[in-house]
Amino acid sequence: MIDKKNIRIKDIAQMAGVSVGTVDRVLHGRGKVSKDAQQKVEDVLNRTGYKPNLIARTLGSNKTLKITALLPDPAQDDYWALAEAGILQSIEEWSYYDVEINCIFFDLYNPGSFKTTTDVVLESKPDGILIAPVFHHESIELLAQLKAHSIPYVLFNTNIPEADPLCFIGQNLVHSGKVAGELLSLGGGTRRTIMSLHIYENRDNSVHLMAKEHGLRQYFQEQPYEVISLDLSTPHEVEDHIREAILNPDLLGIFVTTSKGTYIVAQILEKYSLEHIRLVGYDLLEENLRYLKKGTIDFLINQNPKRMAKIGVNHLVNHLLFQKTLPEKEIFPIEIITRQNLDSYLTSRIH
Amino acid sequence: MIDKKNIRIKDIAQMAGVSVGTVDRVLHGRGKVSKDAQQKVEDVLNRTGYKPNLIARTLGSNKTLKITALLPDPAQDDYWALAEAGILQSIEEWSYYDVEINCIFFDLYNPGSFKTTTDVVLESKPDGILIAPVFHHESIELLAQLKAHSIPYVLFNTNIPEADPLCFIGQNLVHSGKVAGELLSLGGGTRRTIMSLHIYENRDNSVHLMAKEHGLRQYFQEQPYEVISLDLSTPHEVEDHIREAILNPDLLGIFVTTSKGTYIVAQILEKYSLEHIRLVGYDLLEENLRYLKKGTIDFLINQNPKRMAKIGVNHLVNHLLFQKTLPEKEIFPIEIITRQNLDSYLTSRIH
DNA sequence: CTGAAAGCGCTAACAC
DNA sequence: GTGTTAGCGCTTTCAG
Numbered sequence: 001m002i003d004k005k006n007i008r009i010k011d012i013a014q015m016a017g018v019s020v021g022t023v024d025r026v027l028h029g030r031g032k033v034s035k036d037a038q039q040k041v042e043d044v045l046n047r048t049g050y051k052p053n054l055i056a057r058t059l060g061s062n063k064t065l066k067i068t069a070l071l072p073d074p075a076q077d078d079y080w081a082l083a084e085a086g087i088l089q090s091i092e093e094w095s096y097y098d099v100e101i102n103c104i105f106f107d108l109y110n111p112g113s114f115k116t117t118t119d120v121v122l123e124s125k126p127d128g129i130l131i132a133p134v135f136h137h138e139s140i141e142l143l144a145q146l147k148a149h150s151i152p153y154v155l156f157n158t159n160i161p162e163a164d165p166l167c168f169i170g171q172n173l174v175h176s177g178k179v180a181g182e183l184l185s186l187g188g189g190t191r192r193t194i195m196s197l198h199i200y201e202n203r204d205n206s207v208h209l210m211a212k213e214h215g216l217r218q219y220f221q222e223q224p225y226e227v228i229s230l231d232l233s234t235p236h237e238v239e240d241h242i243r244e245a246i247l248n249p250d251l252l253g254i255f256v257t258t259s260k261g262t263y264i265v266a267q268i269l270e271k272y273s274l275e276h277i278r279l280v281g282y283d284l285l286e287e288n289l290r291y292l293k294k295g296t297i298d299f300l301i302n303q304n305p306k307r308m309a310k311i312g313v314n315h316l317v318n319h320l321l322f323q324k325t326l327p328e329k330e331i332f333p334i335e336i337i338t339r340q341n342l343d344s345y346l347t348s349r350i351h
Numbered sequence: 352m353i354d355k356k357n358i359r360i361k362d363i364a365q366m367a368g369v370s371v372g373t374v375d376r377v378l379h380g381r382g383k384v385s386k387d388a389q390q391k392v393e394d395v396l397n398r399t400g401y402k403p404n405l406i407a408r409t410l411g412s413n414k415t416l417k418i419t420a421l422l423p424d425p426a427q428d429d430y431w432a433l434a435e436a437g438i439l440q441s442i443e444e445w446s447y448y449d450v451e452i453n454c455i456f457f458d459l460y461n462p463g464s465f466k467t468t469t470d471v472v473l474e475s476k477p478d479g480i481l482i483a484p485v486f487h488h489e490s491i492e493l494l495a496q497l498k499a500h501s502i503p504y505v506l507f508n509t510n511i512p513e514a515d516p517l518c519f520i521g522q523n524l525v526h527s528g529k530v531a532g533e534l535l536s537l538g539g540g541t542r543r544t545i546m547s548l549h550i551y552e553n554r555d556n557s558v559h560l561m562a563k564e565h566g567l568r569q570y571f572q573e574q575p576y577e578v579i580s581l582d583l584s585t586p587h588e589v590e591d592h593i594r595e596a597i598l599n600p601d602l603l604g605i606f607v608t609t610s611k612g613t614y615i616v617a618q619i620l621e622k623y624s625l626e627h628i629r630l631v632g633y634d635l636l637e638e639n640l641r642y643l644k645k646g647t648i649d650f651l652i653n654q655n656p657k658r659m660a661k662i663g664v665n666h667l668v669n670h671l672l673f674q675k676t677l678p679e680k681e682i683f684p685i686e687i688i689t690r691q692n693l694d695s696y697l698t699s700r701i702h
Numbered sequence: 703c704t705g706a707a708a709g710c711g712c713t714a715a716c717a718c
Numbered sequence: 719g720t721g722t723t724a725g726c727g728c729t730t731t732c733a734g
Contacts, residue, residue: 006415006449008711019721024713032719054447055410056711062726064357096405096673098357175695182691187538219691311701322447333699334692340533340570341685344526348684350662359727370705375729383703407727413710 007048015048016040027052054322064098065321067313068124070117071132072108078285079259079305080108083132083157086309090317099317102126111135118142122149128166128320130312132157136207139163152320156312157305158208167315167326169308173208176301176334177215177255180280183299183336184253185225191252194220195245196229199238199261209257216255225252235264242268246277253278259303263287266296284337284345292339302335307351358399366399367391378403405673415449416672418664419475421468422483423459429636430610430656431459434483434508437660441668450668453477465489469496479517479671481663483508487558490514503671507663508656509559518666518677520659524559527652527685528566528606531631534650534687535604536576542603545571546596547580550589550612560608567606576603586615593619597628604629610654614638617647635688635696643690653686658702 009027013020018037025033026041033041044050074081084103091101104120107113114135121129122145129146131153133139143163146153156169184194196216198209217227228245232238242265245251254269254277256262262281269277270291280299281288291297311330318324337345345351360378364371369388376384377392384392395401425435435454442452455471458464465486472480473496480497482504484490494514497504507520535545547567549560568578579596583589593616596602605620605628607613613632620628621642631650632639642648662681669675688696696702 006711009713010711013721020712021714021721021723022719025720028713030714034719037719051447053410053449053711055406055449056726057713059404059406059410059710059726059728060712060714062713096402098404098406172695175692179689179691179695182689187540189538307701327700330701331695331699333686333702334695335684336687336689336692338530338533338687340530341526341687344523344530344682344685348682349678350658350681351684357727361727371728372705372730373703376704379729385703388704404727407710408729410710410712410726411728411730413729 006053007050008053012041012044012048012050016044057323058321063321064100065128065317066100066102066124066126067128067130067316067320068102068104068121068126069130069309069313070104070106070121071130071309072134073105076108077260078287079283080132082284083305083309086306086311087130087313089306090310090313093314094317097317097321099321101313108134111138114138115141118145122151126151128316129153130309130316131155132309133160133163134158136160152316154312154316154326156308157303166319167328167330169312169315169330169332171303171332171334173211174215174218176282176303177212177217178219179215179301179334179336180212180255180299181216181219183280184255184278185220185223189252191250192225193248193250194225194227194252195254196227197238197254197256197261197265198229198231199256199258199264200233201258201261212255212257226250238264239268243272246272246274251277253280253298256281259283259285259288262297262300263291266291270294270296284342289342289346292337292342295339298338300337302337302345304332304335304351308332357404358401359404363392363395363399363401367395408674409448409672413449415451416479416668417451417453417475417477418479418481418667418671419453419455419472419477420481420660420664421455421457421472422481422660423485424456427459428611429638430634431483433635434656434660437657437662438481438664440657441661441664444665445668448668448672450672452664459485462486462489466492469493473497473500473502477502479667480504481660481667482506483660484511484514485509487511503667505663505667505677507659508654517670518679518681520663520666520681520683522654522683522685524562525566525569527633527654528563528568529570530566530652530685530687531563531606531650532567532570534631534652535606535629536571536574540603542601543576544599544601545576545578545603546605547578548589548605548607548612548616549580549582550607550609550615551584552609552612563606563608577601589615590619594623597623597625602628604631604649607632610634610636610639613648613651614642617642621645621647635693640693640697643688643693646690649689651688653688653696655683655686655702659683 009020009023013023022037023041026038069087072080074084104117106117115138152166154167155165159168196213256265259282279297282301315326319326360371360374364374373388374392377389420438423431425432455468457468466489503517505518506516510519547564571578607616610633630648633652666677670677
């Protein structure tokens with residue numbers, strides 16, 4: 001290694017004929033600088049293209065960062081277990097830095113529990129927070145509170161249009177619906193009916209299911225396909241409707257808008273030996289993987305909750321600790337998982 | 352933010368009844384420590400689970416890291432232009448740290464040029480080096496030299512089994528060949544002939560083309576398909592063979608093992624209006640994207656040279672600057688790109 | 703073999 | 719408004 005020779009605050013102070021204190025003040029806009037000094041320093045800054053040493057800055061400011069992540073209880077749903085795994089991974093990653101990362105879980109089936117956590121969050125006084133705002137209404141309240149306390153937040157998985165996060169991390173759901181359409185119709189054949197199923201979650205409550213469905217329909221627009229959508233909220237309903245639907249010899253495939261719903265439908269297709277019906281769903285849950293390997297599920301679209309969560313806290317740390325600027329949105333690619341490329345996704349550490 | 356209260360070197364020095372200097376010596380095994388002191392310090396270290404502050408360590412040691420990347424001239428091939436883009440991105444990313452990243456290019460079509468760069472590399476005395484070892488024989492020589500000078504290296508894109516890198520970054524090519532097979536046969540139909548083309552690069556020289564082909568054949572093993580492989584080394588040859596092959600009404604699809612070859616074949620399919628023949632190739636080159644959008648190319652497998660290169664230098668920096676331990680291999684997932692999910696990959700910043 | 707002390711580049715408290 | 723200075727936690731001389 002060679003000796004460093006980057007330009008330091010000291011250098012620019014000297015060049016501008018002021019002290020390091022003054023330079024620091026203009027660098028951070030902490031006010032209390034004369035127009036004259038301000039000007040001189042800014043000139044030198046621009047002229048030299050000064051870049052602060054982030055390492056030194058972090059050490060000098062001597063803070064420990066508190067970050068909390070707010071998401072549904074991983075024990076209730078494998079999808080959220082994946083998200084938690086991502087957070088655990090980034091806790092590991094930052095363990096050598098002064099950052100403290102905590103998780104708070106709420107009940108996925110009880111919006112009220114989300115409200116309860118608000119107090120817990122606020123009282124822990126985090127420097128930043130990562131939120132999966134699955135309950136629209138309740139989230140808006142929380143975000144308002146955060147704003148009042150000026151606690152910055154990153155949103156992931158679900159977007160809240162009226163929010164003002166440091167960054168939103170997620171997929172474009174309309175696009176993912178389109179991709180589903182493409183996968184369903186791949187390779188042609190003559191059948192022309194598509195079913196779109198919303199399992200155990202009502203479409204009207206969930207903007208995100210609507211978005212996926214919208215994408216699907218958009219894909220089939222101007223194509224001679226018929227798309228039938230159903231909300232199925234009980235196991236019986238699911239089974240009955242599918243049993244009925246398959247009487248239609250024109251049924252090409254089924255699109256399931258939720259990760260959990262995917263294997264529920266797969267179970268039924270398997271039960272009635274309907275492997276010829278194409279099935280497209282979401283995410284690498286254990287159960288889904290089983291059916292993908294067997295061929296009951298043809299394609300999975302990976303929303304990558306693990307990496308979303310991980311990047312969420314990483315972004316927060318990079319911004320709060322190293323003052324990196326974040327993109328307004330971090331939109332994940334729509335990953336297509338098949339029997340053959342599945343392993344490569346499971347094995348890959350970078351995912 | 353709250354005040355930090357992590358355990359410091361000073362603390363453990365105090366607890367062990369020695370000075371910080373001694374603690375530092377045992378921490379880094381720089382010798383010159385009595386058995387007694389060594390013991391005491393180690394005890395305290397274990398007892399407290401001390402984790403050094405990496406920020407302070409980096410600042411204190413006051414080194415600037417020199418990293419060089421060695422890859423084919425980006426001007427010669429769009430694939431390598433993507434790799435270069437990844438390196439530029441990480442140069443940007445590390446610009447606030449004391450790391451200096453340089454690129455050295457060699458001639459993709461001239462193994463001799465690779466040897467020439469060896470001297471350039473060595474004389475720049477880098478702390479670590481990222482290499483795309485496309486020429487097997489010449490690479491082995493270079494790696495031996497690096498070993499002699501004890502310069503650590505990360506390999507990407509192409510693996511050299513007999514090498515001993517900090518980390519190898521790449522895809523599993525046999526798997527990617529299998530995925531290609533799956534994509535070619537998706538959706539059935541009755542045609543049963545597959546062509547596997549090696550364009551402008553001889554199979555015998557390129558272990559990696561062989562690996563892809565091997566995967567393809569493995570996929571079709573025990574299935575009633577016929578796989579025909581051809582090495583085509585001139586434009587005329589390419590056109591003639593394809594024109595001939597398509598007389599076969601049983602031809603289902605074509606697999607092209609190189610990124611450049613993909614759009615070359617697409618051009619010809621388009622010329623003869625053979626859009627019904629499925630085409631699977633590699634990588635998001637501009638030209639490939641055009642044909643993917645038009646539907647001439649059906650699927651692209653993304654090897655992600657950009658992210659490979661970027662992660663390559665990031666790994667090097669993390670290891671050399673922050674002493675993070677690297678995985679032996681960083682195997683990338685095999686990404687399937689279609690018309691519908693293409694945009695999401697192009698837009699995504701995290702890719 | 704060991705300890706003391708200077709210094710890495712930056713922040714922030716404190717005088718003036 | 720401005721300059722000075724004491725840290726931040728670690729590395730690295732340099733005496734002893």
